Amino acid sequence: TKQQFHMEPAPGPLDLHHAAVSRLLEQLLTVQPEEYEPFVDDASKLLEERGPHVLATAMAVLDSRHADLARASSDMPSLLTGKKGYLCLLASDSEHMVASNEGEVQRIVGSLLPKHASELSIGRVARVTGGWALDVDQRYASALVEDLRAGRRSSPFELSVARRLPRVLRAVSRRARR
Secondary structure (H helix, E strand, C coil): CCCCCCCCCCCCHHHHHHHHHHHHHHHHCCCCHHHHHHHHHHHHHHHHHHCCHHHHHHHHHHCCCCCCCHHHHCCCCCCCCCCCCEEEEEEECCCCCCCCCHHHHHHHHHHHCCCCCCHHHEEEEEEECCEEEEEEEHHHHHHHHHHHHHCCCCCCCCEEECCCCCCECCCCCHHHHC
């Protein structure tokens, strides 16, 4: 074809952070004044006493990026499969453009794990509303999420600990695409 194409760089940690904050602010702006007005005075006092860190922490908690990773060290089973020893992570990829199938998700997340991690470190991967859900060995999952949050590592999609499992989508077969 005579069409010219150019490569776009993958989003970096700052881009992912901006996208997450924008998504959260969009949700916060839908809250009606009668729902938040009773709390404005208390919120103002808290900001004066403790500074903007309080607001940043609250936003991270609301966005589930600040999930309690103590869950990772507990014996609770994965939300995705019910297997112990795994933690369910969510990969934000709403249009499934970063990864089009489960194998690509495994390859991408596998490349973020330590070199000594085995192939079994990534369990089941499922296409869900908003991206992908995947089981990752608890020994590596919490460290990976923390490294991504802190900007020590980068990923083509945002990874967060699943607090609840989004709706699992049916697999798209090759025959159905034809």
